[in-house]
Amino acid sequence: MIETRELTKRFKDVRAVDGIDLTVARGELVALLGPNGAGKSTTLRMLTTLIPPTSGSARVAGFDVTRQQREVRLRIGYIGQGNGAGHSQRGRDELISQGRAYGMTVPAARRRADELIDSLGLGEVADRTVSTLSGGQRRRLDIAMGLIHAPELLFLDEPSTGLDPQNRANLQEHILRLRAEHGTTIVLTTHYLDEADSMAERVVVIDHGRIIADDTPQQLKAKHVGDRVILGFDSADQAALVPGGTPDGALVRITTEDGPRLAAELASFHPISIEVIRPTLDDVFLTLTGRSLREEANTLVGA
Numbered sequence: 001m002i003e004t005r006e007l008t009k010r011f012k013d014v015r016a017v018d019g020i021d022l023t024v025a026r027g028e029l030v031a032l033l034g035p036n037g038a039g040k041s042t043t044l045r046m047l048t049t050l051i052p053p054t055s056g057s058a059r060v061a062g063f064d065v066t067r068q069q070r071e072v073r074l075r076i077g078y079i080g081q082g083n084g085a086g087h088s089q090r091g092r093d094e095l096i097s098q099g100r101a102y103g104m105t106v107p108a109a110r111r112r113a114d115e116l117i118d119s120l121g122l123g124e125v126a127d128r129t130v131s132t133l134s135g136g137q138r139r140r141l142d143i144a145m146g147l148i149h150a151p152e153l154l155f156l157d158e159p160s161t162g163l164d165p166q167n168r169a170n171l172q173e174h175i176l177r178l179r180a181e182h183g184t185t186i187v188l189t190t191h192y193l194d195e196a197d198s199m200a201e202r203v204v205v206i207d208h209g210r211i212i213a214d215d216t217p218q219q220l221k222a223k224h225v226g227d228r229v230i231l232g233f234d235s236a237d238q239a240a241l242v243p244g245g246t247p248d249g250a251l252v253r254i255t256t257e258d259g260p261r262l263a264a265e266l267a268s269f270h271p272i273s274i275e276v277i278r279p280t281l282d283d284v285f286l287t288l289t290g291r292s293l294r295e296e297a298n299t300l301v302g303a
C-alpha cells in the first residue's frame with residue numbers, strides 16, 4: 001500500500017526526513033512515533049502529495065506521489081493536525097459537500113455520510129453546526145470527512161492531540177472499530193506512547209528524520225529493553241547466590257525477555273520480595289536515543 005525508497009525532504013539546511021525506506025501492507029495499522037520535529041508530519045505530507053520530496057520516491061496505493069498525485073489523492077484520506085470542517089455548517093452537510101467534491105452523487109454521499117455518522121458515534125450531533133461541537137466530536141467529524149470517499153488508506157496526523165484522556169480513548173476506539181468494519185489501512189502519527197502501544201500492531205520509531213526502529217510494540221520492548229526482575233533477600237550473601245544477576249546489597253537485578261517466567265523460576269532462591277518491571281515504549285526510545293520521549297513532550301507542552 002505504501003512503498004518508499006530513500007524518501008528525503010530538506011528545508012534549507014534542515015533534513016526533516018532523511019532517507020526513509022518504509023513499506024506498509026494493505027490492512028496494517030501503523031503508528032509513526034517520535035518527538036516533536038522528528039519528521040513525522042513531513043513524511044505524511046509527502047505521502048499525501050501535499051509537498052514534493054527533495055529526493056527519493058514513494059508509491060502510495062499503487063501510484064507515484066510525485067508523478068501521479070491525482071491518482072494517489074483519490075485513493076487516500078488525510079486528516080491533518082487542524083480541524084478540516086467549516087464552522088457554520090451542519091456536520092452532516094459538511095460531509096455531503098465533501099463527498100460531492102470527490103465526485104459522488106448526492107444520494108451516494110448522503111448514504112455514506114449516514115454510515116460514517118453512525119460508525120463514529122456522531123448521530124446526536126451531526127445536525128448541529130460544527131462550531132458547537134466539542135473537541136473530541138470535531139475530531140471524529142474530521143475523520144468522517146477524511147473517509148467520505150471510502151479511501152483504501154487513511155492518514156491521521158496526531159488524531160488525539162489536544163483531547164482529554166477520555167475523549168482520546170473514545171476516539172481510539174472509533175478508529176479501531178472503523179478499521180475492523182471497513183478494512184482501511186491506517187497510518188497515524190503520535191507522540192503519545194500509550195496510543196502507539198495500545199492501537200498499533202506496528203510502531204515505526206522516527207528520530208531526526210530517520211527510522212530507528214520498526215516492529216510490534218511487544219517486540220520493540222523485548223528486543224531493545226526487556227523486563228527487569230528485582231529480587232530482595234535478607235542478606236547480601238543470599239543475593240550473591242542468584243545466577244546471572246547484578247547484586248546491589250541485598251537486592252539483585254536481572255534483565256530478561258520474559259520477566260514473569262524468570263521470577264517464577266527464581267522463587268526457589270526464596271527471596272523476600274520479587275518485582276517485575278515491564279518496559280514502556282519510552283524505555284525503548286531512551287535505549288535507542290539516550291533521550292526520553294516523555295520528557296521531550298513535556299518540555300514542549302510546557303514551553
Ligand SMILES: Nc1ncnc2c1ncn2[C@@H]1O[C@H](COP(=O)(O)OP(=O)(O)OP(=O)(O)O)[C@@H](O)[C@H]1O
Nearest residue numbers: 011014016034035036037038039040041042043191
Ligand atoms: N515548511 C517548513 N519549513 C522549514 N522547516 C520545516 C518545515 N516543515 C517542517 N520543518 C522542520 O522539519 C523538521 C520536521 O518537522 P515535522 O513537522 O515533520 O516533525 P514532526 O515529527 O511531525 O513533529 P510534531 O510532532 O511537532 O508534529 C522540524 O525540524 C521542522 O522544524
